[in-house]
Amino acid sequence: MDNTVTVTDNRTEKQYTFPVTHDTIRAMDLRKIKVNPDDFGMMSYDPAFMNTASCQSKITFIDGDKGILRYRGYDIADLAEHCTFPQVAYLVIHGELPTPEQEAEWLAAIRIHMGIFENIKKFMEGFRYDAHPMGMLVSTIAALSTFYPDAKNVRSHENQMHSIHRIIGKIPIIAAYGYRHSKGLDYIAPEQNLGYAENFMHMMWDRSPLQHLKHPVLARALDVLFILHIDHEQNCSTNAMRAVGSSEADPFLSTAAAAAALAGPLHGGANEAVLKMLDEIGSKENIPAFIKGVKEGKEKLMGFGHRVYKNYDPRARMIKKTAESVFEITGRNKKIDLAMELERIALSDDYFISRKLYPNVDFYSGIIYEAMGLEPKMFTVLFAIPRAVGWLAQWQELINDPEQKIARPRQVYIGYDQRPLPDSYTYGARTEEALVSTH
Numbered sequence: 001m002d003n004t005v006t007v008t009d010n011r012t013e014k015q016y017t018f019p020v021t022h023d024t025i026r027a028m029d030l031r032k033i034k035v036n037p038d039d040f041g042m043m044s045y046d047p048a049f050m051n052t053a054s055c056q057s058k059i060t061f062i063d064g065d066k067g068i069l070r071y072r073g074y075d076i077a078d079l080a081e082h083c084t085f086p087q088v089a090y091l092v093i094h095g096e097l098p099t100p101e102q103e104a105e106w107l108a109a110i111r112i113h114m115g116i117f118e119n120i121k122k123f124m125e126g127f128r129y130d131a132h133p134m135g136m137l138v139s140t141i142a143a144l145s146t147f148y149p150d151a152k153n154v155r156s157h158e159n160q161m162h163s164i165h166r167i168i169g170k171i172p173i174i175a176a177y178g179y180r181h182s183k184g185l186d187y188i189a190p191e192q193n194l195g196y197a198e199n200f201m202h203m204m205w206d207r208s209p210l211q212h213l214k215h216p217v218l219a220r221a222l223d224v225l226f227i228l229h230i231d232h233e234q235n236c237s238t239n240a241m242r243a244v245g246s247s248e249a250d251p252f253l254s255t256a257a258a259a260a261a262l263a264g265p266l267h268g269g270a271n272e273a274v275l276k277m278l279d280e281i282g283s284k285e286n287i288p289a290f291i292k293g294v295k296e297g298k299e300k301l302m303g304f305g306h307r308v309y310k311n312y313d314p315r316a317r318m319i320k321k322t323a324e325s326v327f328e329i330t331g332r333n334k335k336i337d338l339a340m341e342l343e344r345i346a347l348s349d350d351y352f353i354s355r356k357l358y359p360n361v362d363f364y365s366g367i368i369y370e371a372m373g374l375e376p377k378m379f380t381v382l383f384a385i386p387r388a389v390g391w392l393a394q395w396q397e398l399i400n401d402p403e404q405k406i407a408r409p410r411q412v413y414i415g416y417d418q419r420p421l422p423d424s425y426t427y428g429a430r431t432e433e434a435l436v437s438t439h
């Protein structure tokens with residue numbers, strides 16, 4: 001097979017042949033297509049990057065039609081069932097699952113950075129009591145950049161790894177302190193001997209009315225939820241991480257930018273919307289009327305549909321399984337029965353079948369978080385903690401890729417052609433009086 005594609009420019013009747021690699025042509029090859037030799041050359045126009053690969057990556061594979069998600073070649077369901085979050089984080093960062101010795105070193109490297117300066121605590125105390133936890137998280141991660149100037153040495157592997165260990169170690173502390181700050185509770189220091197999710201729960205719930213939620217089964221459920229959220233290839237926040245990282249801003253600043261992108265309701269906030277929707281539906285009897293409204297375009301079935309998955313989101317399947325173990329401890333969150341009935345009715349309805357609309361990761365995650373005592377305002381923060389691992393792996397891949405440069409898209413300019421300045425804008429010609437009369 002000839003791995004090329006030939007394009008005919010009907011304006012000039014010239015033909016161009018471009019090599020094809022991984023079903024992709026190089027956008028720069030298009031620039032060879034010109035009407036006149038001094039033309040700029042052709043570009044592709046792709047708002048929202050609907051069909052543009054911005055990098056080559058070895059981290060995450062998604063087949064949206066088949067509902068497949070793999071990290072470094074391993075199926076998400078196998079990883080979630082058999083591994084811990086730190087093991088999968090190691091895999092995503094290093095490319096291979098750790099040996100017992102590597103795992104011990106990895107845990108030690110993260111634990112050593114599980115602490116934050118007193119100044120950071122004071123910084124966080126400056127937030128108002130009702131500050132959104134994502135706002136606190138984004139700004140505090142950015143503030144960490146001022147504490148670790150060595151992170152600016154982005155080309156050094158040693159410094160890259162230092163920053164990676166620091167961010168993975170500190171992000172759950174910032175998240176938990178943000179929560180406690182909003183509740184007026186004192187900060188709980190991390191406990192280094194606990195598992196990653198267990199320690200997060202310890203910092204969230206210790207010396208609080210929700211102490212009983214420090215439960216090993218719930219910690220394992222959170223560990224699984226963390227695994228499911230580690231990476232999802234070139235989504236909006238990962239793209240922000242790579243774009244900011246490409247300017248060689250340090251990884252704390254790039255992670256803050258990625259977290260800011262995650263904060264938007266079209267990205268990390270849908271699970272909160274699912275809970276609101278279930279509250280509004282109220283009971284099973286109201287589902288048919290709700291579905292009718294969705295089909296008439298009056299509202300959306302939140303937690304359904306995905307830009308990439310046109311089949312069941314494999315993460316939603318795992319989350320549904322995890323829910324059962326959580327409810328054995330917390331008691332059944334009634335919203336799960338409502339959600340399952342909603343799913344059953346939607347998946348037997350031609351509107352959803354024909355549009356390939358299936359539950360996504362957010363359909364069940366909010367229900368579990370709520371059962372675990374976590375408030376909707378915290379949901380995006382819970383997404384950011386594990387996703388930081390994916391952002392950092394993608395950032396490191398970018399920095400170490402010799403083909404990458406500062407991210408700088410082109411535009412199609414559709415504004416005015418050149419035009420002269422109005423006379424009144426000749427420098428010095430405009431008097432105070434003229435300014436007054438034109439306003």
Ligand code: ACO
Pocket residue numbers: 266267268270294299300301302303304305306307308355357360361362
């Ligand atoms: N409820 C009802 N109809 C829907 C839904 C939904 N949740 N999602 C898509 N559709 C319909 C659209 O109206 C459209 O119908 P039409 O062809 O008759 O016009 C068709 O399905 C195709 O939908 P698009 O909007 O083209 O799909 P797109 O890929 O642009 O959007 C998105 C994907 C944003 C996720 C969308 O499905 C949606 O809004 N879902 C609800 C919000 C949600 O759950 N977001 C979380 C995504 S997962 C994540 O980010 C972690």
